[in-house]
Amino acid sequence: MKRNESFKKLSEDDLSYFKSVLAPHSITQDEEDLEAFNTDWLRKYKGQSKLVLKPSSTEQVSKILKYCNDNKLAVVPQGGNTGLVGGSVPVFDEIIISMSNMSSIRKFDNVSGALVLPDGTILDNLSTLRKDNTGYDLKQIFVGSEGTLGIVTGVSFLAPKKSKAVNVALLGLNSYDHVQAAFKRSKEELSEVLSAFEFWDQDALKLVKDHLAAGANDPLQSTYPFYVLIETSGSNKDHDDEKLNNFLERLLTDNITQDGVVAQDTTQLRNLWAIREGIPVACLHDGAVYKYDISIPVPVIYQAVEELRKRLLDRGVLGEGKLFTSVIGYGHIGDGNLHLTLAAKEFCEEATDLIEPYIFEWTAKHAGSISAEHGLGICKNNFLSYSKSSSMIQLMKRFKQLLDPNGIMNPYKFLPDN
Ligand SMILES: Cc1cc2nc3c(=O)[nH]c(=O)nc-3n(C[C@H](O)[C@H](O)[C@H](O)COP(=O)(O)OP(=O)(O)OC[C@H]3O[C@@H](n4cnc5c(N)ncnc54)[C@H](O)[C@@H]3O)c2cc1C
Structure with a gap:
């Protein structure tokens, strides 16, 4: 994959602007400190960002995004950086917008939510109403969009009462x-x-x-x-x-x-x-982890594990000292959700090619989804067609073009390259 050269490279002028918006402690440039923000939880993906910005208000997020959009600086929104599909770390030198300073609880109520679009527009969806059937439900377009359409700066959710x-x-x-x-x-x-x-x-x-x-x-x-x-x-x-x-x-x-x-x-x-x-x-201890988060009908859930295990055993690549050390299955049976996980010595093309697209084809054949919970990120964007039709993917691309015409929001991910 190549860097999209239509994105601007970070300059001293850009840094001066960010320093005018954020306090010094909300800007990270130190190489050692950047390491954790550039590396994903599975240690599979590593970006090369030189800058982390940590806004602490919706207005700061808006100013940063407007500037980045006007100057075609690509960005990656990042929360806790615990995502499992490589969506939260840069691919190249995208600026990381860390939301770590925006974790306060505003009110304990069934309150609010606000979005910021790449051009700095703030969409206020701060409704406390349980019912509101007026117009398109715009927030739903942002749910699960993995930072490719805008940045969420606040959410409201109904918390169930703790059970006695x-x-x-x-x-x-x-x-x-x-x-x-x-x-x-x-x-x-x-x-x-x-x-x-x-x-x-x-x-x-x-x-x-x-x-x-x-x-x-x-x-x-x-x-x-x-x-x-x-x-x-x-x-x-x-x-x-x-x-x-x-x-x-x-x-x-x-x-x-x-x-x-x-x-x-x-x-x-x-x-x-x-x-x-x-x-x-525990899976992380053997070196590398290949994680597949699929949803399929409950009766065939474990078949996925057995068939993949057999495939790897037949090829002589599963066992002590081999390319893969174990293939395990666990998950949320009630949701038909299997976490099919392979522990391997290292991430390499040979290992990936033995699993992909095999596992996605298997999932599609059983009318499943290639991502039950974890999303697409950079791990599964090019396999989206196994779960969504081409007309749906085209409509998704049109939404992306409409809301982020410069493509600065979390590029190279989520939607297929072609
Ligand atoms: C040990 C472990 C157990 C897990 N168990 C579960 C589980 O049981 N169920 C489950 O569903 N998931 C599970 N996950 C995965 C889960 O999806 C993520 O851990 C979590 O939801 C990601 O939140 P985060 O704040 O770390 O997001 P990040 O990893 O920082 O980001 C995830 C994506 O969201 C985008 N993003 C982040 N913040 C914003 C924002 N403010 N606005 C717009 N976009 C944003 C990022 O760009 C990225 O694409 C597990 C992960 C781990 C490591």
Whole structure:
């Protein structure tokens, strides 16, 4: 990929302007400090930005964007920089606009949101109304646009009330069929209190045990091919306890699960979640991580893992000391969302070519989405056609052209190159 030479290179005049808008501590140029902003969470993508700007008000964001747009300086909006598709770091020398100084809670209410467009226009969508059926719902165009249309400087969301009673159980199961059976039963029997149904396979647990302290939290006596974490959230502890315990007893009696524990206090509850939440972190320890976040119908979720594993085993590239060290599956069964993850020695073309576009073709064949949660970034933009028709992609390109005619917002990403 080549730098788009229609973008201006940063000059002393540009720096003088930014210094007139922001306080000195809101401008980062030091090479060592820039490193973290230029590198993504997976350490797969690395940009070469020489400047990070940290505005602390919508007006500052507006001034910066207007200047960048007028001068054709490309920018990358960046939040916590924990995205997993390389969307939050520059590809070349784009200016990073870090939103780290704009994290304050303005009001505790079901409040507001504001957008800033590349030309500096501020779109105020600060409505507290639950119903407002007037005109196009413009904010929806920006949701999931990954910084390619404008910068979000404030959001409002309805926070549900914290549940009075939360329970967590961990189960060990012998097959993915059993995982599905447990899921079906949980929807029938736990219904209104079921708040999470997560699964992972034994290779995922092995990574957590090998690399993280959370691995010691596994309370089950044996190793199982699959694990399920069930969370219930309700308002009546006695009622929820009874419901969950009866449900678990029936699963054991019917041989759907082989083993299970219920957290007895908040510490145990957190420890069980720590196993699940440790999986993406544990994957990083082998060197490089190839992460695929697909949504597919629940019955075929684990087939994706098995078929990819077989493909790599057949080619002799999976195992100790090989190109790939493990292929694991975990995710949110209730959403049909699989995190298919490969631990590898390093990122290289040979490894990528063994997985892509194979996994996207497989997903499209099973009527799935190539990105359930993580977005497109620079990782999947050129595979968008596996999930969206060409007429939809053309319409997306027209929106982009309309709102960002100079293409300065997070270039080289999100939409296909051609
Ligand atoms: C350990 C781990 C677990 C995760 N688990 C989940 C999970 O369970 N579910 C899930 O959905 N995701 C999960 N993710 C991925 C998740 O999508 C990101 O971590 C998170 O949502 C990104 O937020 P961020 O502020 O770090 O955004 P960044 O990584 O900084 O940016 C992400 C994208 O948004 C754009 N952007 C950032 N801020 C703005 C802004 N103010 N205006 C416009 N554009 C902006 C960036 O340009 C980039 O394209 C996980 C990630 C990690 C590392």
